[in-house]
Amino acid sequence: MKRPPVPRDGVIPGVGAYETDRPGFLMAGTARFGDVWQVAPHVHMVAGLDGTRQVLRRTGQEFGAPRGTFTLPRRARREDEAVEAMRIRTLRHGRVGRNAGVLAVGAAELADSWPVGGETEALPRLADAVAEMAARYHFGPDADELLHAERELVRLRGTIGPRYVHLPGWVPAPARLRVRHCQQRMAARIARVVDRRVEVAAFGTGGDVLGELMRACARSGVNPAVYLPFRLVTAMVAAREMVGPAAGWVVAALAEHPRWAERIAVEAAPVLARPDAVDGAALSRLMLTDAFVRETLRLYPPNWLLPRTVVAPVQVGGYELHPGERVMVSPYLLHRDPRYFPEAAVFDPDRWLDPAAGPEKGAYLPYxxxxRTCPGASLATTELVLVAACMAHRYVIRRHPLTPTTWGTFRPTGLRVQCRPRDMGVGAGC
Ligand code: HEM
Incomplete structure (x- = not known):
């Protein structure tokens, strides 16, 4: 059986070029060598719908995925099916819709507090806002108490940087240890909130996720102060580190496509007249905004490269891969492939508005x-739709050139915007 082709003739630039423009490097290699090729010794790119689908679907069989963001401490490792099912349910579409008011209020506050006139560095502001929205959704009135620890944890994670990428995960590098200790501090804070709610025998009445999970723990006889904190830390980190860059791309796209921003502003006006009353039915009226967000995630998927390890001999696209080798699949490459998306390089939210004209199944996978599909997809999309709706409704946005970076996530680094109030007439809400 054939092995994947190896670039030897220097046509594909070396590692330096990979570090400068990773998506460009991988697209060029795929155009030249086909859907399966060797990027570096024992590291293979798998592009194309069939190969990508095979690698993702067969994760846990021939392919292993890296460990999650954090490893759970030993005492919290035992899984409880009923609590896990509830954990997934709290992030499902219907549940997010019922509690969308919390998220809409957060998005409206973001728009309210955006500095008008001058230039603003957008990413930190957006990341704080979406993290706060997710924290309120998860922890209700206790969110503020946890956000400080969450910010510190994310700041420390940012210091790990590319230097550490070649060090095996078990190496106790100082930056990694600092992150681990900070993660423990944040988990301890969540545990304190849990204990307090147990003490007053009120798991939370506002319908926050923590309350629901505590009730599920009580039914299962699981100690919530041990079971929940580390799992919720992971959710909070994902909520900032993934949704933050995505919100950056959404705001950049609003600036880039003023006609669309105007259409979204008109669509959003009646829906957002009272942000706290936004629910699933209101969200379903934001169809243009939803299409806009989908299209943004098509061209700018923050989780753009998904690594796997081959754990059993397997064939992909007619090539043989060996156990121990690494494989990468990329939503970015798939989303920009003209085989699956006509005029793939063009930003065109209209492509999502005709249900009969959607992409081939499996070709769109920002989540x-x-x-290993993202359990936070509905929460993330709802946050993004509401940020897009509130920002477009409130402002005409202009932006300066930015430098996309792909270390960790694919994000619009250096995004600076200028917002001018949009004239929507009196009493337009949001
Ligand atoms: C726009 C925002 C987001 C994007 C683009 C995104 C994307 C992804 C992708 C592509 C994966 C699969 C990774 C793989 O196959 O290796 C994933 C996994 C995951 N995501 Fe997200 N995500 C987002 C937001 C969120 C949010 C808000 C949460 C939590 C509330 C979350 C929690 C997770 C978790 C826990 C996993 C690991 C699932 C597992 O290993 O079983 N994500 N995400």
Whole structure:
């Protein structure tokens, strides 16, 4: 059986070029060598719908995925099916819709507090806002108490940087240890909130996720102060580190496509007249905004490269891969592939508005696919739709050139915007 082709003739630039423009490097290699090729010794790119689908769907079979963001401490490792099912349910579409008011209020506050006139560095502001929205959704009135620890944890994670990428995960590098200790501090804070709610015998009445999970723990006889904190830390980190860059791309796209921003502003006006009353039915009226967000995530998927390890001999696209080798699949490459998206390089939200004209099944995967699919997809999309709606409704946005970076996530680094109030007439809400 054939092995994947190896670039030897220098046509594909070396590692330096990979570090400068990773998506460009991988697209060029795929155009030249086909859907499966060797990027570096024992590291293979798998592009194309069939190969990507196979790798993602067969994760846990022939392919292994890296460990999650954090490893759980030993005492919290035992899984409880009923609590896990509830954890997934709290992030499902219907549940997010019922509690969308919390998220809409957060998005409206973001728009309210945006500095008008001058230039603003957008990413930190957006990341704080979406993290706060997710924290309120998860922890209700206790969110503020946890956000400080969450910010510190994310700041420390940012210091790990590319230097550490070649060090095996078990190496106790100082930056990693600082992150681990900070993660423990944040988990301890969540545990204190849990204990307090147990003490007053009120798991939370406002319908926050923590309350629901505590009730599920009580039914299962699981100690919530041990079971929940580390799992919720992971959710909070994902909520900032993934949704933050995505919100940056959404705001950049609003600036880039003023006609669309105007259409979204008109659509959003009646829906956002009272942000706290936004629910699933109101969200379903934001169809243009939803299409705009989908299209943004198509061209700018923050989780753009998904790594796997081959754990059993397997064939992909007619090539043989060996156990121990690494494989990468990329939503970015798939989303820009003209085989699956006509005029793939063009930003065109209209492509999502005709249900009969959607992409081939499996070709659109900003949230991954298979057993590791993102459980936070509905929460993330709802946050993004509401940020887009509130910002477009409130402002005409202009932006300066930015430098996309792909270390960790794909994000619009250096995004600076200028916002001018949009004239929507009196009493337009939001
Ligand atoms: C726009 C925002 C987001 C994007 C683009 C995104 C994307 C992804 C992708 C592509 C994966 C699959 C990774 C793989 O296959 O290796 C994933 C997994 C995951 N995501 Fe997200 N995500 C987002 C937001 C969120 C949010 C808000 C949460 C939590 C509330 C979350 C929690 C997770 C978790 C826990 C996993 C690991 C699932 C597992 O390993 O079983 N994500 N995400």
């Amino acid at each position: 991954g696919a298979g057993p």
